[in-house]
Amino acid sequence: MNRRIVIVGGVAGGMSAATRLRRLDEDADIVVLERSGNVSFANCGLPYHVGGVIERRSSLLLQTPESLRTRFGLDVRVRHEVVGIDAAARTVEVRDLDDDTTYVLGYDELVLSPGARPVRPPLPGIERALSLRDVEDADALVAAVAGAHTAVVVGGGFIGIELAENLVHRGIRVALVEATPQVMAPLDPELASLVHDRLKASGVDLRLGSAVASIGSDDVTLADGSVLPADLVVAAIGVRPESGLAKAAGLRIGERGGILVDDRFATSDPHIHAVGDAVEKSDALDGQPALVPLAQTANLQGRLVADAIMGRPVRGRGVLGTAVVGVFGLQVAATGWNEKRLRGAGRSYRVIHTHPADHAGYYPGAVQMALKLLVDPATDRILGAQGVGEAGVDKRIDVIATAMANDVPASGLAELELAYAPQFASAKDPVNMLGWVASDMRDGLVETIQWHEVADAVAAGATVLDVRTEKEHRDESIPGSVLIPLDELRGRLGEVPSGEVVVHCAVGLRGYLATRILEQRRGEGSWTRVRNLDGGMKTWLAGQYAESPSRP
């Protein structure tokens, strides 16, 4: 009899495993068991089907059980739920959800790719809240949208934000309720604040730092007592690994609730393998367990587990968690660790904020983005990067993620040869610029101060020196700052404040030039330490808004 490989879960990881297994072994008996009614569907497209951007439901169904049988000889069974694993007997118990019968299926190798399930907090009325995980969920949302005028989306993560945008696109008034002070946890607050601005400007009623108290029949009550109208409520608070089945089978589960696997995706039972959102990955930076529920990772792991089962050389790598999301025309992307996490872990780091244009400023249509790079000051290693902007952010984060995964130091970004023509990039690409700033900081050519450190520095006696133009200073300035425009600085060194000086401009570039002048002219005045405000006024303002979200 042919070897039987049973796969639990027929979307990204599971289906990548199944098709790769077939390419490697025409003879294997490959059975895919999927609880929902569809396999190989475009789960990352679901919010856009709800919004009508992806018009036809059929576009979401990349394959069907029939097409998979025809092309890959797979035995794909939808609405078949695995309800138990007998690891000793190497069998699974399967429930056919249509006729509610169960049967036992033997396996030689078992692959678990059950994914992650949306968190549903135990709130009064939570049963009315919809979630979005599979095509059936999308169907329910599409149906609910039809009669709805108002919606509350609970949770400001990737799915919550995508749903908020798509519901607005459907003409619905949307409130987005997020328990923490910011949306998009992978971002640090000063970058998240740019996303907040965009959400508000797009008509979303953004409620940050707000807990839901209860869900009523046509509204949602927040902990602060405010009541939001809600013909429709969506819970998008996050996901948890679907590891119950594995746990019940006695497989090892990690501290974060994911299935534990080795670097060949074997669980604690050598004939049971697991991939995708349900498993704990190893973080690329510190090697610690991490939950990274991303489609790209699941697809890659699906392919690798097939190789592992076929005895081919495989070694799973640490995971950076590179991700991007669209927010009303903004690209929001990140890779690696953010500052919050580095601070929380007590790691030392250097921060760089820039605001480059996506392409040459002299070519029409250039738009400014915000980039943030985190660097290990001891080793020059890139620890993480984030970006927010209307164009070209995905490209820069992809390049940085590629550099990061291959141990290119931060200063090495300066030397990357990236494709330049004025409509696509700049001769000094934003990624190169980050590298130059990193190397200047490494070499001690400039010392910077972060947006959240300015107030303390001023309280301790530092003076803020604005080197922008008079007009810029008049329009908006940091309270208490002194103005000497950069182009006049060399001639007005006598006016530079004494003691500690925080230099700033709009984005950090003129401030850097001024800092270099003052560093070299030390002795011609009574200033002491000189620091350039990293990211300039733009980052400082974004930071102020992040700290008092109600302000702008």
Place this chain on the structure above:
Amino acid sequence: MNRRIVIVGGVAGGMSAATRLRRLDEDADIVVLERSGNVSFANCGLPYHVGGVIERRSSLLLQTPESLRTRFGLDVRVRHEVVGIDAAARTVEVRDLDDDTTYVLGYDELVLSPGARPVRPPLPGIERALSLRDVEDADALVAAVAGAHTAVVVGGGFIGIELAENLVHRGIRVALVEATPQVMAPLDPELASLVHDRLKASGVDLRLGSAVASIGSDDVTLADGSVLPADLVVAAIGVRPESGLAKAAGLRIGERGGILVDDRFATSDPHIHAVGDAVEKSDALDGQPALVPLAQTANLQGRLVADAIMGRPVRGRGVLGTAVVGVFGLQVAATGWNEKRLRGAGRSYRVIHTHPADHAGYYPGAVQMALKLLVDPATDRILGAQGVGEAGVDKRIDVIATAMANDVPASGLAELELAYAPQFASAKDPVNMLGWVASDMRDGLVETIQWHEVADAVAAGATVLDVRTEKEHRDESIPGSVLIPLDELRGRLGEVPSGEVVVHCAVGLRGYLATRILEQRRGEGSWTRVRNLDGGMKTWLAGQYAESPSRP
């Protein structure tokens, strides 16, 4: 007296050097001598100003001598041409082009960044041909465009193509004359043929393999006798390093005509340095001298030479030559070596063609691109990459260039964690896909055949097996090919031709699946060697068109 650093050439490399020098040394006496009337202008924007895309001439002038004096304390002299170098005396002889006087200027360190000059072949009438190097040239072209209805652009490189597009944009009937059988030398012919299609579809009268015999007062005569109307003629045949001054000063010049420098950008005279288009670079792959006239490289070298002069650690790296150009809405990008060059150098290589979409096919607006990857079969090293498509090509080439410069093997592209959301990419990114194909080839899972090898294989007895659908086969097929649709292949193994089989589909994916089936079912029929047509029908067709440019 302060140290004087004289810089010859005030655009990319020269101005990057000057400003970096100032940031490192407030006291240096920095003099920039520029022969043209402008410094720090956007040379890559010139074609787009000619086309009216960049409307205002002032947009091209990123800095002026005045702004550079004010901000950087630079002594910038435009229309001052250095006509001689006395290396022993450490002086340059400078001609003021406005009053035609000359003077001698001493230096402690001299930086040569004179760039490259357009090649002007000794054709009858060449004096009427305009070229495009500086703002004055752009002015002349703008003036000439005003009364012109027809134009001939000679040369199908980056500038020639950009000019052709911009002249069409101005409503001019344009013929593009290229002496070789293809435009865009960095591309291999089957990718260049996609550019040819776009040029023709955009109304350009494309004359490949055509030499210009003479330029008349209102026309251009080709070597084949055809006469093209030409109110305007532009010569964009290529550029040569502006190394005459260096040569006259006795500095070492390379075989390719560029100034020779060490990895700190010193010429054969330790007080004379050189950067940018005028110098020979070291090729990243084989370490041999190379001419790479690219703005990004010049900017990077300008910064590095400043560091070198200031005694800072610097080590120039080999150059990949990553580049991109826009062609009537197409992005055309490349990095590293192409197949022509590898073949010419007698190197062994593996070729991979793919045709992925720029983002998930189920999300609106996805467009297909053509990618080509060249791999060292012995080491899995990436040797080069090319791409042509309407979107997302620049991103993929940047990622591959980053991988390549940091010794990521071709199969390692599979493991890059790239940012995915359906409007930006695919869960299996085009770069990941290239990595998977590379690893399958490395592991012997599939053997491929190239578009230009099919005819010989058939002549030697191979049969072409089309595994597409009946409709696809009917619409267009490779002559003599036999059809067995992939989805029927397992049930029709008895019909598979005997002997050598060349499997093909539209882009190579179904062909790969069919190849895997036939590889594993060997023995159930009389087929022998099985090869998948790399890039499928799409690459094969592009190759046919490349070989007979007149055909489509």
